[in-house]
Amino acid sequence: MSEIAFSAEAMEVVKKIIKRYPEGRQKSALLPVLHVAQAEFDGWLSPEVMDYVASILEIKPIEVYEVASFYTMYNLQPVGKCLLEVCQTGPCMLNGADDLVAYLENKLNIKVGETTTDGMFTLKTVECLGSCGTAPMLQCGADYHENLTNEKADALIEKLRTDNKRSRYC
Amino acid sequence: MGRKILLEHENVPGIETLEVYRKMGGYRAAEKAIKSMAPDDVTEEVKKAGLRGRGGAGFPAGMKWSFIDKKSDKPRYLVCNADESEPGTFKDRYLMEKIPHALVEGMIVSSYALGAKTSYIYIRGEYFYVLRILEKAIAEAYEAGLLGKNIFGTDYSLDLYVQIGGGAYICGEETALLESLEGKRGNPRMKPPFPAISGLYASPTVVNNVETIAAVPHIVNMSGDEYAKIGIERSTGTKLISASGHINKPGVYEIELGLPVEEFIYSDEYCGGIKDGRKLKAMIAGGSSVPILPAHLITKTANGDARLMTYESLSDGGFASGTMLGSGGFIIMDETACIVRHTWTLARFYHHESCGQCSPCREGTGWMEKVLHRIEHGHGTMKDIDLLVDISKKIEGNTICPLGDAAAWPVASAIRHFREEFEYHVLNPEKIKDPKHFEKEPFVSSVTQNA
Numbered sequence: 001m002s003e004i005a006f007s008a009e010a011m012e013v014v015k016k017i018i019k020r021y022p023e024g025r026q027k028s029a030l031l032p033v034l035h036v037a038q039a040e041f042d043g044w045l046s047p048e049v050m051d052y053v054a055s056i057l058e059i060k061p062i063e064v065y066e067v068a069s070f071y072t073m074y075n076l077q078p079v080g081k082c083l084l085e086v087c088q089t090g091p092c093m094l095n096g097a098d099d100l101v102a103y104l105e106n107k108l109n110i111k112v113g114e115t116t117t118d119g120m121f122t123l124k125t126v127e128c129l130g131s132c133g134t135a136p137m138l139q140c141g142a143d144y145h146e147n148l149t150n151e152k153a154d155a156l157i158e159k160l161r162t163d164n165k166r167s168r169y170c
Numbered sequence: 171m172g173r174k175i176l177l178e179h180e181n182v183p184g185i186e187t188l189e190v191y192r193k194m195g196g197y198r199a200a201e202k203a204i205k206s207m208a209p210d211d212v213t214e215e216v217k218k219a220g221l222r223g224r225g226g227a228g229f230p231a232g233m234k235w236s237f238i239d240k241k242s243d244k245p246r247y248l249v250c251n252a253d254e255s256e257p258g259t260f261k262d263r264y265l266m267e268k269i270p271h272a273l274v275e276g277m278i279v280s281s282y283a284l285g286a287k288t289s290y291i292y293i294r295g296e297y298f299y300v301l302r303i304l305e306k307a308i309a310e311a312y313e314a315g316l317l318g319k320n321i322f323g324t325d326y327s328l329d330l331y332v333q334i335g336g337g338a339y340i341c342g343e344e345t346a347l348l349e350s351l352e353g354k355r356g357n358p359r360m361k362p363p364f365p366a367i368s369g370l371y372a373s374p375t376v377v378n379n380v381e382t383i384a385a386v387p388h389i390v391n392m393s394g395d396e397y398a399k400i401g402i403e404r405s406t407g408t409k410l411i412s413a414s415g416h417i418n419k420p421g422v423y424e425i426e427l428g429l430p431v432e433e434f435i436y437s438d439e440y441c442g443g444i445k446d447g448r449k450l451k452a453m454i455a456g457g458s459s460v461p462i463l464p465a466h467l468i469t470k471t472a473n474g475d476a477r478l479m480t481y482e483s484l485s486d487g488g489f490a491s492g493t494m495l496g497s498g499g500f501i502i503m504d505e506t507a508c509i510v511r512h513t514w515t516l517a518r519f520y521h522h523e524s525c526g527q528c529s530p531c532r533e534g535t536g537w538m539e540k541v542l543h544r545i546e547h548g549h550g551t552m553k554d555i556d557l558l559v560d561i562s563k564k565i566e567g568n569t570i571c572p573l574g575d576a577a578a579w580p581v582a583s584a585i586r587h588f589r590e591e592f593e594y595h596v597l598n599p600e601k602i603k604d605p606k607h608f609e610k611e612p613f614v615s616s617v618t619q620n621a
């Protein structure tokens with residue numbers, strides 16, 4: 001494995017984030033910096049990446065592990081290039097979330113939690129994303145895809161395949 | 171047309187920019203407050219306005235501000251709660267996305283009132299695109315000298331930052347939020363001490379919801395007394411309601427507090443009635459945590475009075491026949507909805523989101539999810555229904571933070587009002603195997619039949 005290090009650009013971002021907090025409170029930067037790390041290193045946080053983040057923030061590795069494992073947006077395992085996060089909570093369920101999940105499972109030939117064999121898509125169900133009025137919906141990277149129908153889901157999958165880019169929150 | 175304050179300019183093209191926001195009167199309140207009012211005068215106006223917290227609990231904002239420890243020699247902080255993860259709630263997102271400067275100006279005025287020199291907006295991780303919108307607005311404000319050193323040429327200086335979360339509902343609880351902002355797991359703290367005494371970095375801190383903070387500049391502009399004239403009694407002002415579920419026009423609406431629930435659901439100005447002309451079955455008024463109400467208690471209280479969109483009227487009858495305004499997450503269910511299935515998804519949600527610190531919440535939420543799953547999938551027994559009530563009682567009031575109550579209430583209230591439907595599930599395991607059972611044949615309870 002090559003040496004883990006942020007690109008110069010990402011390092012700039014990280015330094016700016018750390019400056020937001022008072023002296024000695026650089027641990028406050030942990031959540032935002034983990035997002036930067038996840039975007040930099042293939043969409044997930046390996047133990048090596050977490051150790052690297054710990055060294056930058058001058059905190060213990062365990063302080064990073066316990067946080068990364070607490071919050072749902074940090075992936076502790078590799079994921080497909082595009083992570084499809086379908087909301088399944090009550091209000092979305094009322095307007096077709098179950099059907100959307102079933103449709104995607106069928107279309108991608110995977111179950112929730114799995115990744116397609118070509119490594120392109122991982123399907124995940126998540127809890128309310130604050131988009132209940134535009135259900136059913138899914139999030140892919142920073143983008144919200146709302147009021148989904150089977151046709152719209154088809155078009156989205158098609159587009160993501162053509163773009164062939166890793167989805168990222170930041 | 172109802173009175174609009176927060177969303178008055180929602181459809182003005184370019185309102186997300188500083189230029190247009192200012193043209194529409196934006197940052198007048200910030201200038202007025204910082205140049206011509208003492209910080210305590212601002213707090214006084216907020217008190218007079220009767221503004222209550224819009225994040226869910228409805229605690230009077232001015233009173234909360236006056237609790238801040240002024241004797242402490244530590245810096246004071248204002249932290250805006252933009253975690254918005256309560257199922258059914260998407261109003262803060264709408265406001266921040268449409269009119270980001272409304273929140274930025276609110277942060278400036280409120281920070282000034284509290285004597286905060288550094289303030290943070292904590293936004294849920296999934297709202298990354300909203301974070302970008304806010305960052306842009308904040309950069310514009312810095313550029314124009316509305317943030318940073320010596321605002322409006324006075325000696326008041328303020329730095330404002332947005333912190334992104336990592337995906338955890340519990341971080342909406344104010345002390346969990348502060349833990350998270352310190353770079354830790356979102357485990358709620360024991361109270362007391364309250365944040366006003368020991369909050370962020372053990373310093374005096376106020377945490378307020380996005381909508382609460384965005385209302386402050388309007389109060390400064392029109393005066394607290396004028397604001398208090400809007401609404402009814404102790405429910406002053408306007409409230410953003412995010413409406414979802416089986417209605418014709420889901421979306422975010424600003425209502426004057428006091429609007430009849432019936433008008434909100436059926437008028438074309440708001441929800442536009444029930445989808446496909448079907449019958450109303452249930453309503454959750456204030457986000458998933460508040461008790462669900464059955465049709466006959468939605469537009470009227472148990473006494474037969476018209477139910478109004480106010481803190482008081484919605485809670486009329488206590489939990490026996492009332493609910494709460496909460497966050498304003500308004501979820502409507504028609505006759506095709508399965509209450510058991512909906513309740514099960516909520517139980518799963520709370521189980522997933524429990525931080526795991528207290529055993530009643532950690533174990534109880536998982537247990538409720540399991541039992542509800544069983545009933546919804548045709549393997550339940552009559553005893554399971556009582557078991558759910560028993561578990562909910564054992565969680566309620568026995569936990570560090572209110573997430574335990576928030577998990578217990580939806581289950582307890584669903585059984586209170588829809589017990590027959592739970593029994594139907596137990597008695598008809600074959601029929602309810604189809605998750606869309608009630609879409610084909612709506613369930614009619616004896617209560618609805620007689621109503």
Ligand SMILES: Cc1cc2nc3c(=O)[nH]c(=O)nc-3n(C[C@H](O)[C@H](O)[C@H](O)COP(=O)(O)O)c2cc1C
Pocket residue numbers: 222223224225226227228229231251252253254255256339340341342343344345377378379380382383571572573576
């Ligand atoms: C589990 C839980 C989740 C909460 N989520 C939110 C939230 O997403 N947004 C919010 O403003 N308040 C939320 N609250 C309420 C906050 O703890 C706090 O009361 C509120 O931010 C105070 O602001 P306000 O007085 O302006 O409403 C939550 C409370 C609990 C117990």
Ligand code: SF4
Pocket residue numbers: 340357358523524525526527528529531532569570571572573574
């Ligand atoms: S009630 Fe639940 S969420 Fe709140 S502190 Fe206890 S375990 Fe955590």
Ligand code: FES
Pocket residue numbers: 087088089090091092093127128129130131132133135137257258259
């Ligand atoms: S329930 Fe799906 S976005 Fe709220």
